[in-house]
C-alpha cells in the first residue's frame with residue numbers, strides 16, 4: 001500500500017495490488033483528483049492514482065472508496081480510516 005500522498009486533513013490511499021484498473025473512481029471523484037496512472041501493477045492493470053497537484057482538494061467524501069468494486073481505496077480524515085474498514 002502506498003503512503004499518504006499529501007499532508008491535508010483528508011486523503012486517500014490506493015492499494016496498488018488490489019486495483020484492477022476499472023477507473024470508476026476516476027469518474028466519480030467530484031474534485032477530479034484521481035486519474036489513470038502511466039504504469040501498471042504486477043497483474044498488468046493500469047492503476048488509478050491521485051494527481052499530486054490536486055491531492056489537497058480531497059474532501060474525504062468517500063465516493064471513490066464506495067464505488068470501488070475491489071475495496072482498493074481507503075479514505076482518511078484526520079488520520080482515521082473511514083473505508084473500506086468502516087463499510
Ligand code: SF4
Pocket residue numbers: 014018019020021022023024025026047048067068069070071072073
Ligand atoms: S475503482 Fe478501485 S479498482 Fe477501479 S481503478 Fe479505482 S481503485 Fe482501481
Ligand code: SF4
Pocket residue numbers: 011012028029030031032033034057058059060061062063064065075
Ligand atoms: S474521498 Fe472524495 S474527494 Fe477524495 S479522492 Fe475520493 S472521491 Fe475524490
